[in-house]
Amino acid sequence: MNGKFSSDRRIVKTDDFSSVFRMRPCxxxxxxxxxxxxxxLTHARLGIVVAKRFAPRAVTRNTVKRVCREVFRCMQMPAFDCIIRMTSAVNARKGPATSSRLKRILREEVYRLIASRKTNQKNRLW
Known part of the structure; x- marks a missing residue:
């Protein structure tokens, strides 16, 4: 697997986002x-939603998205459309916008999120 996350592996259309959001959280x-x-499709696709109220600085939002894509790309996923949505703030406004500690925490949490979905659904399609 190469190091790129091509555009065909991303969810970008509003209709695609809406159809996945209609499902219950996994x-x-x-x-x-x-x-x-x-x-x-023959491959999994990823959509990421990071609200400005949870990550007010663009640097932080981009870091969250980059980490999510990296973890998703490295895991072997079946043909699913997945959306990762941020639900609470990851760092304070007074702290640094991004740091190696924040990236490590995000990476571990996103990995746990996707891995828990895979282990909870072993008997199903995923």
């Missing part, structure tokens, strides 16, 4: 919630 962590649904 897994939750302290800062994120995961929605997933089967797709008709």
């Amino acid at each position: 897994a939750r962590t302290e800062h994120f919630v995961l929605f997933a649904r089967l797709n008709q």
Whole structure:
């Protein structure tokens, strides 16, 4: 697997987001919630929603998205549309916008989020 996360592996259309959001959340962590649904493609796709109220600085929002894409790309996923949505703030406004500690925490939490979905659904399609 190469190091790129191509555009065909991303959910970008509003209709695609809406169809996945209609499903119940599959897994939750302290800062994120995961929605997933089967797709008709041969690969998994990812959508990420990071609200400005939870990460007011663009640097932080971009870091969250980058970490989510990295973890998703590295995990072997079946043909699902997945959306990771941030539900609470990851750092304070007074603290640094991004740091290696924040990236490590985000990476671990997103990995747990996706892995918990996979272990909870072993008997099902995923």
